[in-house]
Amino acid sequence: xxxxIPLFLLLVIFCFALCGCETLNVKNMDKTGQFxxxxxxxxLWKRQDxxxxxxxxxxxxxxxxxxxxxxxxxxxxxxxxxxxxxxVNLRVYIIRDPELNAFCLSNGAIYIHTGLLANIDNEAQLxxxxxHESAHFFNRHELKAFRGIKNxxxxxxxxxxxxxxxxxxxxxYGSAVDLVxxxxxxxxxxSVYGYSREVEREADKAAFEFMIVSGYDPAEAxxxxxxxxxxxxxxxxxxxxxxxxxxPRIKERxxxxxxxxxxxxEEKRMPVFTACNxxxxxxxxxxxxxxxxxxEIKANKPKHARRGIDKYVKLYPDDAEGYYLSGTLYxxxxxxxxxxxxxxxxxxxxxxxxxxxxxxxxxxxxxxDKQLAEVEFRKYxxxxxxxxxxxxxxxxxDEKKQ
Amino acid sequence: MRxxxxxxxxxxxxxxxxxxxxxxxxxxxxxxxxxxxxxxxEATIPDGWMRMNYMAQNMLLITKDGESLQTIMVFMNDTQYxxxxxxxxxxxxxxxxxxxxxxxxxxxxxxxxxxxxxxxxLENSPAVIGxxxxxxxxxxxxxxxxxxxxxxxxxxxxxxxxxxxxYDAAAQYYFDKDIAVFEKLVSDLKVLPGKPKGKKx
Numbered sequence: 001x002x003x004x005i006p007l008f009l010l011l012v013i014f015c016f017a018l019c020g021c022e023t024l025n026v027k028n029m030d031k032t033g034q035f036x037x038x039x040x041x042x043x044l045w046k047r048q049d050x051x052x053x054x055x056x057x058x059x060x061x062x063x064x065x066x067x068x069x070x071x072x073x074x075x076x077x078x079x080x081x082x083x084x085x086x087x088v089n090l091r092v093y094i095i096r097d098p099e100l101n102a103f104c105l106s107n108g109a110i111y112i113h114t115g116l117l118a119n120i121d122n123e124a125q126l127x128x129x130x131x132h133e134s135a136h137f138f139n140r141h142e143l144k145a146f147r148g149i150k151n152x153x154x155x156x157x158x159x160x161x162x163x164x165x166x167x168x169x170x171x172x173y174g175s176a177v178d179l180v181x182x183x184x185x186x187x188x189x190x191s192v193y194g195y196s197r198e199v200e201r202e203a204d205k206a207a208f209e210f211m212i213v214s215g216y217d218p219a220e221a222x223x224x225x226x227x228x229x230x231x232x233x234x235x236x237x238x239x240x241x242x243x244x245x246x247x248p249r250i251k252e253r254x255x256x257x258x259x260x261x262x263x264x265x266e267e268k269r270m271p272v273f274t275a276c277n278x279x280x281x282x283x284x285x286x287x288x289x290x291x292x293x294x295x296e297i298k299a300n301k302p303k304h305a306r307r308g309i310d311k312y313v314k315l316y317p318d319d320a321e322g323y324y325l326s327g328t329l330y331x332x333x334x335x336x337x338x339x340x341x342x343x344x345x346x347x348x349x350x351x352x353x354x355x356x357x358x359x360x361x362x363x364x365x366x367x368x369d370k371q372l373a374e375v376e377f378r379k380y381x382x383x384x385x386x387x388x389x390x391x392x393x394x395x396x397x398d399e400k401k402q
Numbered sequence: 403m404r405x406x407x408x409x410x411x412x413x414x415x416x417x418x419x420x421x422x423x424x425x426x427x428x429x430x431x432x433x434x435x436x437x438x439x440x441x442x443x444e445a446t447i448p449d450g451w452m453r454m455n456y457m458a459q460n461m462l463l464i465t466k467d468g469e470s471l472q473t474i475m476v477f478m479n480d481t482q483y484x485x486x487x488x489x490x491x492x493x494x495x496x497x498x499x500x501x502x503x504x505x506x507x508x509x510x511x512x513x514x515x516x517x518x519x520x521x522x523x524l525e526n527s528p529a530v531i532g533x534x535x536x537x538x539x540x541x542x543x544x545x546x547x548x549x550x551x552x553x554x555x556x557x558x559x560x561x562x563x564x565x566x567x568x569y570d571a572a573a574q575y576y577f578d579k580d581i582a583v584f585e586k587l588v589s590d591l592k593v594l595p596g597k598p599k600g601k602k603x
Contacts, residue, residue, distance in 0.1 A: 059519050059521065362503075392502045
């Protein structure tokens with residue numbers, strides 16, 4: 001009798017588990033164009049359509065038509081043909097957020113955070129990210145993750161039902177419920193935070209192939225991940241364990257691309273003429289670079305902000321805004337001497353750039369040098385008579401008179 | 403005798419049990435111009451509002467129609483405004499920050515806060531509260547549940563502490579309904595002479 005109970009239990013669990021299982025044999029979308037949405041996939045897409053709507057109406061989408069067209073253009077170069085074959089439509093949006101992240105929802109909506117985009121140095125590097133993320137869509141990774149979890153959940157549910165029959169298993173029953181609850185929503189989280197090592201490797205491989213076919217230099221992918229690796233050495237500034245800001249996972253990307261490049265070179269498959277389009281890329285991403293530095297300062301990410309500012313100043317040494325941001329960052333770090341130097345440099349480059357006069361005025365004011373402060377404040381108000389903070393500034397000036 | 407002692411025991415147990423059942427309601431109706439006092443601050447609570455009982459001493463929270471529709475909050479931040487950074491802002495805050503800089507840092511933090519959708523600053527201007535130089539900020543945002551909300555905050559430095567008086571209400575109907583009550587609370591706020599008691603430096 002004692003021996004019969006576990007055998008009976010095992011059989012029941014097995015039967016329940018089989019009933020709940022759906023096939024994991026999901027075919028990737030390919031050039032045969034035989035893609036057909038399955039029922040659970042359609043439901044998943046519908047849910048992601050709602051998620052897409054929430055993000056797109058949140059006020060966090062970065063509005064820059066030229067930049068958006070440029071990013072969409074690169075995506076189209078990579079995946080346009082495959083989209084056409086399978087009658088699907090990929091969209092790409094930029095999220096105003098300084099974190100290093102990009103993700104793709106199962107319904108074909110790709111999101112790149114400004115933080116990641118600002119660290120991309122050319123079109124080939126942009127193609128790396130877009131290729132990787134679109135591979136998650138074409139290889140239906142979210143559906144696979146969803147089904148994998150569903151099967152596990154079905155198995156655990158059957159386990160719960162079975163175990164609930166015997167009071168002797170009460171303890172196990174409780175923990176099984178807990179586990180099922182924790183697994184809910186995993187597939188969606190995976191699309192945002194990253195999939196398993198194997199799935200991410202598959203996406204890297206697809207990105208590599210997209211790049212070769214489209215004439216982008218895959219060596220740029222490795223360079224880009226090297227940059228991220230350096231930037232993320234000190235992970236204190238990263239809020240969430242996203243794929244592109246977690247040190248070991250970036251190392252995996254570097255190793256993967258290293259391996260693919262080596263193999264393709266041996267097979268003589270590496271493209272001879274490669275495109276990076278650095279000049280055009282820099283022109284289009286110029287404002288984004290500045291805006292993201294500002295976001296990084298606001299989000300207290302000084303190391304990331306410093307890299308962005310240095311990159312901007314190097315590219316545009318005649319623009320006062322770069323030096324102004326550099327000064328602002330030094331001020332936020334409490335380094336007043338360095339801040340003063342940068343703000344003065346900004347005024348030297350462009351004496352009519354108002355923000356530097358304001359920042360310098362505030363610095364003098366706080367140091368107690370109210371005469372110098374007044375000069376800067378007056379210049380500021382002369383340049384922007386309707387400044388949003390004119391009431392504050394007038395107070396500082398009037399205070400001196402009193 | 404044995405029976406009596408049993409009765410006494412039962413009565414004592416009952417008394418203990420009943421005393422444990424006395425509960426404090428979370429919200430309490432305010433009347434007769436109740437005062438809220440903390441350190442050197444004194445605020446007059448408007449009559450007919452509900453006051454939250456379970457709050458830290460340095461914080462006052464009241465509502466008229468429910469927390470999700472409108473709240474007024476007064477609080478003095480003793481510990482976080484001492485070079486440790488202004489919570490919830492991540493930005494490093496220095497002791498010598500000007501009111502304008504504090505207001506800017508609050509706006510900066512909210513503009514990147516993803517729980518506040520479609521954030522828009524409507525006003526950031528100097529203000530005098532209880533005779534102290536401070537700031538007033540006015541902004542709108544939508545909550546995660548898409549409720550459009552409008553908020554007015556006054557703030558000032560009270561020695562090493564930061565005092566905030568905040569009105570948060572559903573933008574439609576409720577904001578306009580009670581903004582005057584909030585402005586009256588702000589104009590009546592007293593900052594009494596002397597150093598505010600805070601935690602040890």
